[in-house]
Amino acid sequence: MKEHYSRCEIETTCRLAQAQCTFNFGDYHLCKSDRFTIAIWNWNFSMDWAASCVTLSAEIRDKVPIASFVIRIIDSAKNRKILTKLEVKDKLLKQGERFECKVGLLPGRFIIDLEFLDLKASSPNGKDVCSIWPTKIMHQKPNSAVLESVGRMLIEKIHTDITINASDGSIGAHRAVLAARSPVFHSMFKHNLKENDDSTINISDMSIGSCQAFINYLYGVIEDEEFFKHRLELLHAANKYDICDLRDVCSESLAEDIDSSNVLERLQDSYLYQLPKLKLHCMQYLVKFGRIFDIEDDFNAFLQTVDKDLVIQLLGEALSVLKGS
Numbered sequence: 001m002k003e004h005y006s007r008c009e010i011e012t013t014c015r016l017a018q019a020q021c022t023f024n025f026g027d028y029h030l031c032k033s034d035r036f037t038i039a040i041w042n043w044n045f046s047m048d049w050a051a052s053c054v055t056l057s058a059e060i061r062d063k064v065p066i067a068s069f070v071i072r073i074i075d076s077a078k079n080r081k082i083l084t085k086l087e088v089k090d091k092l093l094k095q096g097e098r099f100e101c102k103v104g105l106l107p108g109r110f111i112i113d114l115e116f117l118d119l120k121a122s123s124p125n126g127k128d129v130c131s132i133w134p135t136k137i138m139h140q141k142p143n144s145a146v147l148e149s150v151g152r153m154l155i156e157k158i159h160t161d162i163t164i165n166a167s168d169g170s171i172g173a174h175r176a177v178l179a180a181r182s183p184v185f186h187s188m189f190k191h192n193l194k195e196n197d198d199s200t201i202n203i204s205d206m207s208i209g210s211c212q213a214f215i216n217y218l219y220g221v222i223e224d225e226e227f228f229k230h231r232l233e234l235l236h237a238a239n240k241y242d243i244c245d246l247r248d249v250c251s252e253s254l255a256e257d258i259d260s261s262n263v264l265e266r267l268q269d270s271y272l273y274q275l276p277k278l279k280l281h282c283m284q285y286l287v288k289f290g291r292i293f294d295i296e297d298d299f300n301a302f303l304q305t306v307d308k309d310l311v312i313q314l315l316g317e318a319l320s321v322l323k324g325s
Contacts, residue, residue, distance in 0.1 A: 008045070008112075010036045013281055014256050015133075016289055019112040020076070023049045033112075039119050039132045041065055045112055052103050054112055060095040063121040066129060067091050072113040073103045080293050083110065087117075094124065113289070115259075133256055134228050150177065151221035164201045164215065169208030171215055181218040182241040206233055217246055228253065232269070239273050247273070255281040260294050264302045271310045283317040 008019040010033050019033045033045035042059040054073070058065050068091070073084040084103040091099060119132040152158065153174060160172030178201075179186040188201070203211055210233035216222040217234065227234065231250050238246035254266055255278050263282050270279035286292045292299050303311055 006031045008033050008047070010034050010045075011288060012036050012038065013284055013289065014038075014258065015116040016285065017043070017045075017114045018289055019045050019047075019114075020109075021047055021112060022109050023106075035059070038116060039065075040121065045114075047112065049106060052106060054101045054103055056093075056099045056101070056114065057097070058093050060093075060124075064095075064124050065093050066120040066122055067093060067116060068118040069114060069116045071101050072111075072115075073106065074111040074113055074290070075107055076109040076111055077107065080111075080290050083107075089117075090120075092122070111290075134224065134253055151219050153177070154215065154219045154221065162199050162201060164203055164211060166206050166208045166211035167204050169211075171208070171212055173215055177219060182243050184241040203237075206237065210234070210237075218243070235269065235273060247275070251275040251278045254278055258282060258285050260291055263291065264295070264298060267310070268302075268306060271307065279313075283314060287314070287317045288321050 006022065008021045008031050011018050011020075015038065017036050017038060021031050023029065023031065029048065029050040031047040031049070035042045035044055037043070040063065044057050044059075046055045046057075047053070048055075054071065056071070068089045070085065070087045072082050072086075075081045075083055083106070084101075086101055088099070093099060120129050121132055122129040153160075154172075154177075157172045160174055162173050162175050162178070164171045164173055175185075175189050179189050185201075203214075206214065210230040213222060213226045213230040214234055214237045216226065227249075231253050234246060235250040235254070237243070238250060251270075251273075254269070258266055258281055263285050266278060267282035267286070269275070270282055286299070303314075
């Protein structure tokens with residue numbers, strides 16, 4: 001007997017995928033998703049309603065995923081009640097292997113919600129493991145001898161001509177490099193301001209650690225771990241000193257690991273610093289992917305404190321989702 005399949009719609013954001021599944025009883029009992037992309041792999045869902053089983057698989061090329069994730073089965077019709085929740089840690093998915101999740105009796109309409117907590121890439125034998133997230137922000141860092149020498153100027157304090165005072169320490173730097181990287185610094189040195197006369201710049205709203213990360217970025221010698229640790233402070237500095245490339249990489253990085261614990265803070269930052277892509281990711285995470293229901297009390301308190309314009313934008317996103325459903 002020929003089996004009948006239905007196709008379920010897939011919505012994705014950086015670490016999250018949702019499949020809307022509908023079964024017309026007596027017509028078919030198998031449902032397959034379209035291919036969707038998370039990180040560097042293409043993924044597929046399949047759902048056997050009769051067997052109450054959800055299957056997840058990845059298309060493997062040269063790198064094998066080691067995945068930590070949460071699968072939730074959510075009732076579409078009853079205020080998004082979570083029917084099943086399963087957390088999986090460090091699951092190696094080789095070519096041809098499928099991860100199966102038994103989910104119990106299901107209604108006719110439900111959502112398969114897959115949220116990746118972490119993804120690592122490995123060789124087919126499970127060795128040579130490296131993290132996918134956070135993205136290596138400095139992957140385009142130049143390696144020419146000239147630019148390496150600029151980095152040495154900072155690290156070895158070669159002929160520094162200005163001192164940057166953070167809240168709890170100071171760093172030596174070079175006017176020419178700062179002026180070339182920031183129009184704010186350029187203007188500061190050009191117009192004989194106090195900072196130019198005193199050969200000092202006071203950045204009292206940054207700690208020495210975050211300020212060092214900021215200066216390291218300007219010189220092209222920041223490490224990815226350092227960037228990730230200080231990216232909120234770096235975003236503030238990028239806005240204050242008008243450094244567009246730093247602003248962009250901060251926005252991209254913050255959009256990569258949105259979750260229920262940080263989405264409201266990220267949304268506020270995206271509005272404050274006018275980061276439309278980050279704001280869209282946050283609003284979709286809350287509205288389209290239904291995370292508002294997970295943090296309802298915090299979200300209601302958030303609405304009481306934020307700018308009304310942001311509330312209006314959130315309502316617009318909600319209406320857009322309702323129209324599309």
